[in-house]
Amino acid sequence: MRLVQVVVPDEKRGDIVSKLREHELGVSTTKETSGEDDRTLVSFVVPADAVEHVLDELHEVGLEEEWYIASLETEFASFEGVDEVQNRWAKTPNRVAPRTLRSKAKDMRLNTRAYLWMMTLSTIIATAGLLIGSPAVVVGSMVLAPIVSPMLTASIGLVRDDQRMVFDSVRMQGVGLGVAVVGATAFSWLLKAVLAVPAELAVGNIELIAIRFSPSILAVIVGLAAGAAGSFSLATKGQVAIVGVMVAAALIPTAAAAGIGFAWGQPGVGVGAVVLLTLTIIAVNLGAYLTFEYMGYGPDEVDRGVFATDGLRRTAALAATVVLVVAVVGAVGVGTYQQVTFERSVNEATTEVLQRATYDDLGVVSVTAEYVGTGPLFDPSTVTVTLSRTSDRPYEELPDELAQAIDERTDERVMVQVRFRDYERSTVPSAASGTTPTPRPS
Incomplete structure (x- = not known):
């Protein structure tokens, strides 16, 4: 359930409240006076699936975007007919409002310093896990990695025509994964220098590393599915944190494998892992974008109006980003085909x-x-x-x-x-066959 609060002018209060009553929602109003205009705080409880639909109807009767509007997650609500309201909306398509989608994505973001530290630390843990051959440690690194947030915000910005969000998110992805590879390289070199790991270790033969420096069609499928799962979870009631582990699973150990390859002087491992990492990044972003498009999150007039200002600079930055991405995709595509x-x-x-x-x-x-x-x-x-x-x-x-x-x-x-x-193969028939085994001579 969601608690939605809207501050409306008194002359619009009747229309807003009447429309909410039509849906049999729990509504309360609080009179307030601010400045020269008399206004009313209208609060109503609505199922999460209904927020977008109800707000659209309120816009039809006079709700304005510049008014104060807030949507809060509510653990408990009680009003007459609440069960019938929840049951009715539970059968509707499970999709959050575009404003809620953007807000959820931004809430996931860490500040730059925290983001880079978490990327570095998660990659160091993944590097240690790969070198000691411990899948459990590698999984732990995936839980810490915050990479899912800039990937989802990039896709949201692209589908909603928010060029600044696209540019910032793509930059955060590139910087974060670049720091991860550099950090993994430095940490691996340090381990090798102090002989914490044998200097002559054949890192390319370690099973957990060997599967992470060869681009393949399966890597593309995993990336597409992980990105799609992240988008679907963010746009519905899914657990984005859990999907974030899946996205990190496709990226963080691969960044660690690249660092290990460079530190051990094996460019085949290092470059191969970087190519696989780039391919997976592109697949995750593409999967997320296509899912948002499929769910109908295209830009509306509000987005076009908000993001039209200062458009020349943002368009130039986005165009440069697109050119860079196309160049990388082309190079990776050739390598992947080979x-x-x-x-x-x-x-x-x-x-x-x-x-x-x-x-x-x-x-x-x-x-x-x-x-x-x-x-x-x-x-x-x-x-x-x-x-x-x-x-x-x-x-x-x-x-x-x-x-x-x-x-x-x-x-x-x-x-x-x-x-x-x-392995050894048994020579004695099983009891399920219904035959009696022949005793072997002692």
Whole structure:
């Protein structure tokens, strides 16, 4: 429920109150005198889903935007017919008013100093979690990260034509994630320098890091879904804080992985993670924007009037931001296309080799490939194939056979490393089969 308060001139009080009575809402009025004009404070309790609809109807009978209007979250309300009012509006589309949407988004924002500190600290925690291989610590870093707020406000500003909000939010995203990568790099270098972590650690082979430096179509899907979930939660009764963890899950560990790669002198890991980070940022923002558009949050006449002032400067700033984003999207798009094509060829080659009779006893657990770049820094690429087996047979020829098959399909010189996960298969029938196991000789 929401408690909405509106200060109206006395001559408009009758129309406003009559319209509220039509909806059988709990209404109270308080007479006040301020300056030369007699005014009345009209307070009414309304379900959250009805705020936008009721305010629109009040505008039709004379409510003005410049009047004092406040909407407060209410834990409890009691008036005649409150249950019927709540039940009626519970069946309507679940969507908050545009003014409420903007207010909720702005309330999530931290001041710049607090935001940058929280981004730095969350990335340091994520870096430590990746290096010690602790998923629990990595999850803790996601809870702290405040990155969801500027991402949602950027999408709101774009869909509501608030150019200043777009510019400020995009700037906060870039600065925050830039600080995160730099902080992760410095912290990783410090750990390496004091030998808190082995200096010769193969960071690219750490499982939690290996999955975070290769752009893929799945990363785009995760980013789009996370952004859409954030928008939907903000525009309804969803838990934005929980969705914020999902958004951070797609970004903070990746920023930490980039810092680790740079600190350990592995540009393939560092640049690959940065590309994945950029791709995910774009996907999250796009998912959030498309969701707000789908829910009908386009700009109205009020927005156009408010944000039309000083439009030239803001339009120029937004245009520069758009050009920068388009350039980044283009560069990331090319790299992502190369990576996706490379991964598809690797999967095809791996499938072809493992279908040979020699490898019938092997099962594929996972196939990962580092980011495919250009130039000597990224050549050769590393492909890691994890297989399951039921014996300790070494399969010494398999890495070379996989490397040859991948080279033939991609024209890329690759280094293949094969991991095995051994398991034992039972030879005694289960009790559920209805058979009696044959005793083994002692």
